[in-house]
Amino acid sequence: MAGPVRGPVSDDLLREVLEANLVIPREGLATLTWGNVSGLDRERGIYVIKPSGVPYDELAVEHLVPVEVETGRVLAGDLKPSTDSETHRLLYLEHAGLGGVAHTHSTYAVSFAQAGRPVPVLGTTHADTFNGPVPLTRHLTADECARDYELNTGRVLVEAMGSRPGGDALDVPGALVAGHGPFTWGPSATKAVEHSVILEAVAQMALHTLALNPAATSPGHLFERHFTRKHGPDAYYGNPDRMVAAARA
Amino acid sequence: MAGPVRGPVSDDLLREVLEANLVIPREGLATLTWGNVSGLDRERGIYVIKPSGVPYDELAVEHLVPVEVETGRVLAGDLKPSTDSETHRLLYLEHAGLGGVAHTHSTYAVSFAQAGRPVPVLGTTHADTFNGPVPLTRHLTADECARDYELNTGRVLVEAMGSRPGGDALDVPGALVAGHGPFTWGPSATKAVEHSVILEAVAQMALHTLALNPAATSPGHLFERHFTRKHGPDAYYGNPDRMVAAARA
């Protein structure tokens, strides 16, 4: 099933998407077969995503499903893509900057989604990655659940992203679907699932912080400082070449 | 002790029940020797269950205890079945669809059982598997504790299942015994203990959700959608053949 059939997608992308999916069980972001990560080759208009219902400890490059972004058509293989594939697809269609999308059922992020609360910015751990609260979508209507449910899930995510004035999709690379759980994204599959890891960590901290102080808050200038020291033209965190190397390792 | 003595039960069932029991320590659903899983050969009228008090890291196929469903008679071996064996037996007798039963002392599910609260449906992680709240039994009376305690535990579980109008045992494949802990079930031992894993995950999410929002709720149409995309005639989640293969691997 490998090779020519899947011709259009590079081996690098396949390997990256496989590795990114395996972060989910390794970091405890979901149990069983839950969760999925995809990575996009925007030039070719194809994304590669985890198949539906395959256990992580069996998952191999051959199982990954290539999907045409424009149409949702499966391009190779005999496995179905993740049921959430259409949500990924809509995010790629709507936001040109996305190269990867991840969906998990991580405990604390799901708890905020179920509680109907965005994850507030309570500290620099959050601000290092998310330049504002991690937003919460509205609930889908009965009609939106009945038809094109997964595509509509993508639509309410896009709505929630847009509700941040002037927001770029990568400024706050994640959101919570109300009553469901987190989606995160980034310039690559690697970064997308890394944002899932971070979102879970900051959601856990936020829950404990609110238990200690329901009115917890910190000044915005602290958070701006942290976001800008990692992102944008004045960033000075990290040794960029090494980080890319690590992501590719 | 293996082979002919245990003749009536297939090696496949024995191996499946062993594997299903080993999920309990691996997933942290109980410490020490707590917990037990059984699997049923309904045609032969025999279920196989973990012995009482044997440590998981010693447990082998030879230790599993075959029990006659109709009578509770141990059919082979010199080990006693789990003390909870009679609870399993009653569930098999009362619900024709069950092929496996699991009992754990997982932290969060037990906490709901001790708190006297069903696990409410607060999100799609729950609704993917449990088509409604995970019910709570009434407390056993002093008489029910004094005689046939374990059989009576099965009876209150059956009562609690029945309290869901029109409910099928597999629609909500688990319940909490008040002041005790969770029992889950399924078409096989593998599925029964998988439901224990899921119940613990959703119980933890529910506890955190209620801490963030004691009045948390989401619309029922979202949950229906999730249950039906995984179950029933219109299910479209998973790659069924692969999942069966994985369960048998």
Next chain:
Amino acid sequence: MAGPVRGPVSDDLLREVLEANLVIPREGLATLTWGNVSGLDRERGIYVIKPSGVPYDELAVEHLVPVEVETGRVLAGDLKPSTDSETHRLLYLEHAGLGGVAHTHSTYAVSFAQAGRPVPVLGTTHADTFNGPVPLTRHLTADECARDYELNTGRVLVEAMGSRPGGDALDVPGALVAGHGPFTWGPSATKAVEHSVILEAVAQMALHTLALNPAATSPGHLFERHFTRKHGPDAYYGNPDRMVAAARA
């Protein structure tokens, strides 16, 4: 340092005490060098205890310190016994049924000790082992802290045990020192630390239960049933020979 010097203590006891101490890091009951377990040879009037401040991953039989119960005199070796040794000693002196004592800094049991609350009986997981609440000592006075602090810690433990009317030390094999943490005991070092494992599990469940329902309670007849199915003349849990074998393995 081994062999003749330590002559009076059997190799079996040394190995059992070593193994029992290693349960502490393996089960996450303490970090760093915290915690200690001892085992008693009552006939010879000697107990063997972990040395003070030795990391668990270096701990070997040769490091264990034999102490005379009657006097507290160290009988061999050049390592100091755990600073809590005198607390163990007092428990052995006061309760003839004890063959092992364990002390940990496990998170949830410590939290109850710091909160000044006994661990209430909220479910069968607790009742299977502890036939009543796990009691809390009174605070030590300034004088009791200033002189013979560790011995006085043993004394308030004995007081707390005695406050249960008609109690046998093994009916509720553990207690919390106020502002400090748990001590547990049993007929052997193996059982003593097993009770530490169980206490931590039930303390965690109790904390979550109280979060879900501050007034949680269940009928006493359920708990009696569970304690008596595991303990006393009518016990029917477990396959006793195998369990002893496992403890000795």
Next chain:
Amino acid sequence: MAGPVRGPVSDDLLREVLEANLVIPREGLATLTWGNVSGLDRERGIYVIKPSGVPYDELAVEHLVPVEVETGRVLAGDLKPSTDSETHRLLYLEHAGLGGVAHTHSTYAVSFAQAGRPVPVLGTTHADTFNGPVPLTRHLTADECARDYELNTGRVLVEAMGSRPGGDALDVPGALVAGHGPFTWGPSATKAVEHSVILEAVAQMALHTLALNPAATSPGHLFERHFTRKHGPDAYYGNPDRMVAAARA
């Protein structure tokens, strides 16, 4: 890059700092590349610190960055030091007793920092290491965030340490930066990160204790006893030679 270039720093210090950094992922004190530990050679006026953004599982002695304490000048190598390096430097400049500094994003310590609460002394686990509450800094002003942010973070830490009357930096070897997280220190890198481990453990216990009893408290004489049995001229905990050996192993 090794050897002569880095000449002034001993191999022992490099190895200790590497090991101390690896405690962070092993003990779960941070995810991804978060956190950093440094160790000081006070005689030579050089400290060695983790580079910025290098994954822990790639980290090697060659990546560590030597920095001149007086000036902040990087003395060798082509990697940038941790972004928090200036905070470490200020602590070394201001407190002559420090030989190591650690910074983590551990969940519970961060939660107190975000909640704007010091970690109160609620039990002996805390008092064994921290002779008083773990203080919280004031928030940095917008100006302090805009210029020399990391140096100013060190300054508010020093302020917070000084607010303890008569305090020695090693009496309470750690503090929380408001809205950010914990810094800990000690006579060596090994001890600095050990204090991070302990701070996280006691912060978790404190959070659970406050959930069980918001007014929890214990008498100061108990805590004094515990601090003095481990520290100062009358200390009697541990077998000092072995502990040093272990720290060097």
